[in-house]
Amino acid sequence: MVNKSNKVLNTNITNLVNKDYQYGFSTEIEKDIIEKGLSEKTVELISTKKNEPKFLLNFRLKAFSKWKEMKEIEWSNLKFPQINYQDIIYYSAPKLQTKIKDLNEIDPELLKTFEKLGISLTEQKRLTNVAIDAVFDSVSIVTTFQEELNEYGIIFSSISEAIHNYPEMIEKYLGSVVPIGDNYFSALNSAVFTDGSFCYIPKNTVCPLDLSTYFRINDPKSGQFERTLIIADNNSKVNYLEGCTAPQYDTNQLHAAIVELIALEDASINYSTVQNWYGGDSNGIGGIYNFVTKRGLCAGKNSTISWTQVETGSSITWKYPSCLLVGENTKGEFYSVALTNNYQQADTGTKMIHIGKSSRSRIISKGISAGKSKNSYRGLVSSTNKAFASRNYSQCDSLLIGNLSNANTFPIISVQNSTTRIEHEASTSKIGEEQIFYFLQRGICLEKAVELMISGFCREVFKKLPLEFAAEADKLLSLKLEGSVG
Amino acid sequence: MNKNNPLLEIKELKASINENTILNNLNLTVNKGEIHAIMGPNGSGKSTFSKVVAGHPAYSVLKGDILFKGLSILELSPEERSHLGIFLAFQYPIEIPGVSNEDFLRLAYNSKQQFYNKPEVDPIEFLEIISQKLEFVNMSPIFLNRNVNEGFSGGEKKKNEILQMILLDSELSILDETDSGLDIDALKIISNGINKFMNKDKSIILITHYQRLLDYINPTYVHVMQDGKIIKTGSFGLAKELEDKGYEWLK
Numbered sequence: 001m002v003n004k005s006n007k008v009l010n011t012n013i014t015n016l017v018n019k020d021y022q023y024g025f026s027t028e029i030e031k032d033i034i035e036k037g038l039s040e041k042t043v044e045l046i047s048t049k050k051n052e053p054k055f056l057l058n059f060r061l062k063a064f065s066k067w068k069e070m071k072e073i074e075w076s077n078l079k080f081p082q083i084n085y086q087d088i089i090y091y092s093a094p095k096l097q098t099k100i101k102d103l104n105e106i107d108p109e110l111l112k113t114f115e116k117l118g119i120s121l122t123e124q125k126r127l128t129n130v131a132i133d134a135v136f137d138s139v140s141i142v143t144t145f146q147e148e149l150n151e152y153g154i155i156f157s158s159i160s161e162a163i164h165n166y167p168e169m170i171e172k173y174l175g176s177v178v179p180i181g182d183n184y185f186s187a188l189n190s191a192v193f194t195d196g197s198f199c200y201i202p203k204n205t206v207c208p209l210d211l212s213t214y215f216r217i218n219d220p221k222s223g224q225f226e227r228t229l230i231i232a233d234n235n236s237k238v239n240y241l242e243g244c245t246a247p248q249y250d251t252n253q254l255h256a257a258i259v260e261l262i263a264l265e266d267a268s269i270n271y272s273t274v275q276n277w278y279g280g281d282s283n284g285i286g287g288i289y290n291f292v293t294k295r296g297l298c299a300g301k302n303s304t305i306s307w308t309q310v311e312t313g314s315s316i317t318w319k320y321p322s323c324l325l326v327g328e329n330t331k332g333e334f335y336s337v338a339l340t341n342n343y344q345q346a347d348t349g350t351k352m353i354h355i356g357k358s359s360r361s362r363i364i365s366k367g368i369s370a371g372k373s374k375n376s377y378r379g380l381v382s383s384t385n386k387a388f389a390s391r392n393y394s395q396c397d398s399l400l401i402g403n404l405s406n407a408n409t410f411p412i413i414s415v416q417n418s419t420t421r422i423e424h425e426a427s428t429s430k431i432g433e434e435q436i437f438y439f440l441q442r443g444i445c446l447e448k449a450v451e452l453m454i455s456g457f458c459r460e461v462f463k464k465l466p467l468e469f470a471a472e473a474d475k476l477l478s479l480k481l482e483g484s485v486g
Numbered sequence: 487m488n489k490n491n492p493l494l495e496i497k498e499l500k501a502s503i504n505e506n507t508i509l510n511n512l513n514l515t516v517n518k519g520e521i522h523a524i525m526g527p528n529g530s531g532k533s534t535f536s537k538v539v540a541g542h543p544a545y546s547v548l549k550g551d552i553l554f555k556g557l558s559i560l561e562l563s564p565e566e567r568s569h570l571g572i573f574l575a576f577q578y579p580i581e582i583p584g585v586s587n588e589d590f591l592r593l594a595y596n597s598k599q600q601f602y603n604k605p606e607v608d609p610i611e612f613l614e615i616i617s618q619k620l621e622f623v624n625m626s627p628i629f630l631n632r633n634v635n636e637g638f639s640g641g642e643k644k645k646n647e648i649l650q651m652i653l654l655d656s657e658l659s660i661l662d663e664t665d666s667g668l669d670i671d672a673l674k675i676i677s678n679g680i681n682k683f684m685n686k687d688k689s690i691i692l693i694t695h696y697q698r699l700l701d702y703i704n705p706t707y708v709h710v711m712q713d714g715k716i717i718k719t720g721s722f723g724l725a726k727e728l729e730d731k732g733y734e735w736l737k
Contacts, residue, residue, distance in 0.1 A: 429583055433544065438580040441540050442594040442650060443568035443601070452593065456584025456633075 033222070034091045040064060043191050046091050050160055050194070055171050063180040063190030070184045073318075076347045077376040077408055080252075080289065080316055088254055090192045092222035093136075131156055133197040133213045135226055140195045145209060153202040156211055159227050162198035169200065173229060177260040177297045177324070185256040185291040185318075189225045193258070196226035201236040201267070210466055212241040215255075223254035230260070232267035234300065239466055242273040252280075252315060256291045265300030265327070270308070272465055273321075277313035282371075284343025287315025294321035298330035298356070306333035307350065308464045315344060320378065322351035325359035325390070332361040335461040340373035340405075347376045349410075354383035354390035354420065363394040364460050369405035376407075381422055382414040392422045399457050400430040401450075491518045493555060493658050493689045494539070500549035501538045507548070508534040510714040516658070519686040523700055523725065524693050526711035527733045532693045533577060535711070536660045540574040541567050554658070569601040573656030575647040577663040577693075582634035587646070590634045591616060595653055619652050622679040640667035648679050660691045665699040677702030697729040710736060 034045055043064045047057040072083075131145035133156065140158030149156050155166065163170050180190045197213040215226060232238055242259075255277065261269050271294075280287030290313075296305035307321035317340075323332025334350035352361035361381065369375040381392045398407035409426055431453055439449035455462070494516040501509040508531045516522055524532055538545050539552060541564035551558050559567055582590065588609075595615070596606040607615065613630075620627060623645045635643050644664050651659050661680075665673055680703055684690060692699060700708070700722060708725045710718040710733070718724065718736055 435580050435582060437542055437564065438576065438582070440564035441568055441574050441576075442590075443565050443597040443654070444590075444593050445565055445597070448593060448597070452585050452589065453582065456582075456586075459584065 032091075032093045033089060036089045037086045038088070038090060038192065042090050046192060046194060049091060050163075052163060053167050055167070056163060059175065059180070060191050063187050064192075066181045067184070067187035067191055070181070070187055072184050076318055077374065077378075077410070078316055078318060078345045078347050080345070083252075083254060083289065085188075089222040090225070091194055093194075131209045131211050133158060133211075135195055135197075135213060135215045135224075140197070143197075149207075149209065152205055152208065154205065154207055155198065155200040157198055159193075159196040159198040159229060162229075166198075166200075169231070170198075170229070173231060173260070173262060174227075175260075177262060177295045178258050178293050183293060186258055186293045189227065189256050189258045189293070192223075193225045193227040196228045196257070197230075198228070199230045199238065199240070201230075201232045201238045203233045203235060205233075205236045207236070207238040210239045210241055212243065214243045215257075223256065225255075226257045228257070228259040229262075230269060230271070231262045232264060232269050232303075234264045235266040236264075237268045239270045240272065241466060242271070243276070252287060252289050254289050254291070255314075257293070259292070259294040259321075261294075261296035261305055263296065263298050263300065263303035263305050263330075266302045267300060268304040268306075269296065270306045270466075271296070271321070272308040274310045275313050275317070278315075279313045279340075279344045280315040280342060282342050284315070284372075287344070288313065289316045290314035290319065291316075292319040294319065295324065295351075296322070296332070297324045298327050298332060298359070300330075301327040301356070302329050303327055304331040304333070306331075306335070306464070308333075308335040308461065309337070309348075310461070310465070311336065311338040311346060311348060314346075317344075317346040317348050319348045320350055322353070323361060324353045324355065325361065325387075326355045327359075328356045329358045330356050331359070333464075334361075334363045334365070335464045336365045337368070337458045337461045338366070338375055338377075339368045340370070340375045342371040342373060344371075344373045346374070347378055349376075349378040349380075351380040352382070352392055354381075354387035354392070357386070357388045357390070359387055359390045361390075361392045363392070363396070365394075365396045366458050366461055367396075367398045367407055368401065368454065368457065369398070369407050370401035372404045372406075374406040374408075376410060378410040380412045380414070381424075382412075383417050383420040383422075385416045387417050388419050390417065390420045392420075394422075394424045396424075396426045397457070398426075398428045399454075400428065492516065492553075493518050494691075495553040495556075496539075496550070497553070498550040499538070499547065499552065501534065501545050501547050503534070503545050508545075508714050509538060512550070512715050514709070514716060516689045516691060518657075518689055520706040521684065521690045521692065521703060523705040523708045524691060524711055524716075525695065525708060525725065525728055530711045531714040532711055533662055534714075536574055536662045536691075536693060539567075539660060540564055540572060565597070568654070568656075569598055571657035573651050573654055573659045575644075575651060575659065575661040575664050577666070579635045579638075579643040579647055581636045581638075583636055585634050586630070587632055587634050588612075588616070588630040591630070591650065591653060594650065598654060616653065619649055622652050622682060623648050624675045624679075625649060641669065641672035644668060644676060645672070645679075648676055648683075652679065652683050657687065658689050658691070660693065662693045663695065664692070665694055665696060673699065674702065697725045700725050712736070 043060045047060055131149060133140055133143040143157050146156060175190060178186050181187055199211055201207050230240060261271060263269050277288035277290055298305050305323050309321060311317055321334060325332050332352050338346045338348050340346045349365060350363055363379060365377045367375040367377055377396045381394060383390045396409050400407055407428060411424055413422055415422060436446060436449055492515050496512055496514040499509050499512040526532055547560055552560055554570060592612045599606050625645050635646060705722060708720050708722060709716045
């Protein structure tokens with residue numbers, strides 16, 4: 001006699017999406033670390049440690065005083081306990097003698113860490129077609145292929161280096177797309193950011209390599225506040241990739257980043273993210289709080305900024321990669337897959353602000369919620385009175401797995417120009433018991449069935465990822481979805 | 487007909503869903519080469535029977551046994567039962583958005599290949615295999631590129647079920663109301679496909695409400711199911727009688 005019930009299948013699906021986090025290890029390393037807590041002194045200390053020019057200290061102090069006056073955002077569809085900002089360490093760096101010129105000077109533990117993450121920094125093994133800036137806790141460890149890129153006039157370095165080598169450019173562009181007081185977390189980041197990547201592509205240059213930053217949070221008590229600034233000069237083109245992981249701790253770590261993109265005339269920037277921060281365990285304990293402000297400015301005419309993101313990690317994701325379409329005939333794109341499981345919460349989406357004539361934007365958002373997770377799309381499409389003949393197409397699809405997950409869509413459309421055309425489509429579907437049984441009856445196992453349905457659901461977004469990233473994203477999703485089939 | 491060659495044997499089967507007993511003391515033997523029609527009023531347990539044989543996890547078997555080729559299959563998963571040769575054509579075929587029919591069919595085919603340690607076929611080889619099968623049910627290759635059953639008409643969905651049965655070359659096929667919702671042309675095409683597929687090594691169980699399907703597919707036996715068990719068995723003539731008199735006279 002057999003006694004199988006509904007529960008069996010539900011449990012099977014749940015097991016399937018509960019594969020353990022494989023990047024949860026931590027690294028023992030000698031650190032240069034400051035006392036936890038945040039005050040004007042902390043901000044000054046970070047600036048001193050990094051030996052920064054005066055303008056930057058002023059930038060930070062201004063941000064800090066703004067932040068003190070601001071309140072945490074309340075409008076999001078996220079629930080989490082009050083963050084104690086005095087209980088966070090704002091600077092944690094692996095002890096390094098001086099600026100690394102030779103990879104042999106890097107602590108082998110660090111190299112091993114990145115090796116384990118599948119990111120090889122050593123000469124022999126590194127990817128031949130991607131230049132990587134590796135960020136560990138608060139600082140950038142090394143940037144590969146710098147010299148090779150230099151021959152093209154391309155600057156690719158940690159933002160700390162750029163602050164020393166190209167202060168005029170930093171002073172001009174830093175905070176120009178995401179103002180200091182844009183939101184609570186942008187003010188916090190502007191006050192205490194420690195590192196990140198900087199990239200400048202000169203006129204008429206197609207960047208010959210994909211550029212990439214890999215972020216690793218290691219220290220349990222430290223927050224990561226990184227800052228990325230990418231400038232594509234006239235008629236240039238660059239693909240940028242971002243990856244992130246963190247060890248498995250039962251406390252929550254804060255990650256509040258800012259990414260600013262600037263595309264001048266005829267320039268094009270593709271920015272792709274595969275976000276796999278630790279998302280907490282099956283009871284919702286631990287995981288990264290990910291509060292990120294990403295914004296691109298299509299300043300010059302005919303410029304394009306395209307955001308592609310695959311969000312699978314973090315306990316909380318709060319993130320709206322956006323485009324300011326200022327130039328004439330500019331184009332903004334947002335392709336997103338957000339997968340939440342267990343008690344993860346994601347409130348993510350985009351803003352497309354049409355200012356220039358004939359500006360176009362396209363939003364494809366795919367949300368997958370499993371377990372008891374909460375997945376929200378939040379979007380703003382607006383066109384000002386000058387945005388003649390601007391167009392937007394949005395498509396927001398949600399996929400529910402199991403009976404306890406939650407999907408929401410909050411689209412806002414604001415149009416002030418009668419020649420603007422906006423289309424919005426949305427759908428919600430569910431991987432149900434009957435669908436699964438249909439696959440099983442045809443001899444297809446549960447894992448393959450779910451994989452096929454998920455990859456079908458995400459196809460439109462995955463095909464936008466650069467080749468080497470698409471494979472990684474596929475792997476990542478199936479890691480999250482593959483597992484013990486009971 | 488070889489009476490000593492049973493493909494499916496159902497013995498005193500009692501099965502329930504959500505603690506409601508649906509099948510009670512069901513007995514049925516289907517030999518190779520036979521076509522059995524199961525008729526009966528709504529709610530008599532016909533669809534439950536098909537799902538229990540296929541191993542739907544929502545149903546619990548409380549008593550009795552199901553033997554396939556002489557071995558109990560109660561402990562086997564739905565996919566194992568499928569690999570062994572049990573096929574269920576769904577009364578309401580499921581739509582699967584985002585998954586192309588071709589990928590779905592190939593995966594089903596390759597899963598079976600894998601189970602029998604045979605080489606999996608690549609998409610080009612598969613296209614050749616499936617193209618021949620499409621002719622059985624007069625289906626256009628366009629349906630391969632569309633998502634599984636999504637936006638298919640009632641008739642197209644049923645054709646797609648029969649296509650899968652033919653592709654997987656199942657030995658025992660249970661067709662749950664495959665004739666419902668079909669116009670007369672589609673009914674002819676589907677019946678034709680089923681007849682061509684049938685041979686002395688296979689068995690088919692037709693679950694139906696109407697005699698008209700049996701005009702095209704000749705059943706060996708006609709059973710009447712009521713309250714979860716078979717209350718009467720006869721030949722094609724029984725179906726005609728039921729069409730005239732309804733089920734009440736059996737009581």
